[in-house]
Amino acid sequence: MPTGRGATIRAAVSRGVGLPPSIEDLHLAAPGPDEVRVEVTACAVCHSDLSYLDGTWATEFPLVLGHEAAGRVLELGDEPTGDHPGGPAGNLAVGDPVVVTLVRTCGNCRACHRGHDVACTGDLALNDCSPLADADGNPIAQGLNVAGFAEQVVVHRSQVVRLPDDVDPLAASLLGCGVLTGSGAVTNTAGVAAGDAVVVVGCGGVGTGALQAARIVGADPIVAVDPSPDKRASALGFGATHAVDPVAEDVGAAITSATGGRLADHVLVTTGAPAALDGAIDLLAPMGNLVIVGMAGDDVTMEVAPSWLAAANKSILGSKMGTIRVADDVPALIGHHRDGRLDLQGMVSTTHGLDDIAEAFDEAWRGDVLRTVVLPNGEPAPC
Ligand SMILES: [Zn+2]
Ligand SMILES: [Zn+2]
Secondary structure, three states, X not given: OOOOOOEEEEEEEEOOOOOOOEEEEEEEOOOOOOEEEEEEEEEEOOHHHHHHHOOOOOOOXXXXXXXXXXXXXXXXXXXXXXXXXXXXXXXXXXXXXXXEOOOOOOOOOHHHHOOOHHHOOOOOHHHHOOOEEOOOOOEEEEHHHOOOOEOEEEEEHHHEEEOOOOOOHHHHHHHHOHHHHHHHHHHHHOOOOOOOOEXXXXXXXXXXXXXXXXXXXXXXXXXXXOOOHHHHHHHHHOOOOEEEOOOOOOHHHHHHHHOOOOOEEEEEEOOOOHHHHOOHHHHEEEEEEEEEOOOOOOOOOOOOOHHHHHHOOOEEEXXXXXXXXXXXXXXXXXXXXXXXXXXXXHHEEEEEEHHHHHHHHHHHHHOOOOEEEEEOOOOOOOO
């Protein structure tokens, strides 16, 4: 059990589908064993937040959303009791800058032993009991394991990765979910290799992470598909060699042309929009992978002809959070960022204070930003 008294923090509380968030004072419990309290410097708005807010996915209310964050360690819980050999947060100290992700691992279950962080089935205290309560003592759910649209969070140590001091926290926040998911889909789920032909359908934050990862591993061509002219233009700046409008153009013909007729080795669908799946399997070369990255609504289904999968050795792969291992993938991406190969600053379109979070949600809903980032404690000092 936590031994401290906890803290009073300001947070954006969502109290029902379609309701604007309200800024409230909440009680945040002190970190328990294996937990850490973090001051949130930056928390980006991810499409998953919106899917809960608009009722696409069911969730419990009230809750605080926000799960793509960076900040600074304020307090460590009691001595770790978990079994996290080499875990990402093994040597944390108060004051350390960190990335916070939604992926929480016990280190002890079958999935963890196999390195499958995203499939952890461990029984952790935070899974059962939110650290947040409102002024009347009523529990407030910790949306997506973080509740980052708040001045502070309490998360499990496995969710936290130490950042080098010279990394901009606004940029680093994107490593908490979107970029991690897109790049992991390329490198982990699909196993894209140099020279592979890659198609990325949907060029928001996750898709842009996928494009950059495809460029880093040397894929060629890299074809971006998005109905938004702005997104297509930005895709070309983040690694795409071709950009296709799925509304005005024949995507199949465009992929045939871009690949010299051999079609795609990997098609990554990063949006949950049902139309994005239409015909996606037909873009694949024999042995190709269709990778489902974006989370569609709970009622969306797709039809495939099994004989086509068998006859051409095509595969459909699900990619939860890019099948990432936090301890390996986040540091690798930080390295790419510091080497100048992964542009994160360029993906931050706008920033907002906590009081203006409704505006951030509106921008993300309209889809006119790659990423909008909420700064719950105001503008951070330059690093
Ligand atoms: Zn997310
Ligand atoms: Zn586990």
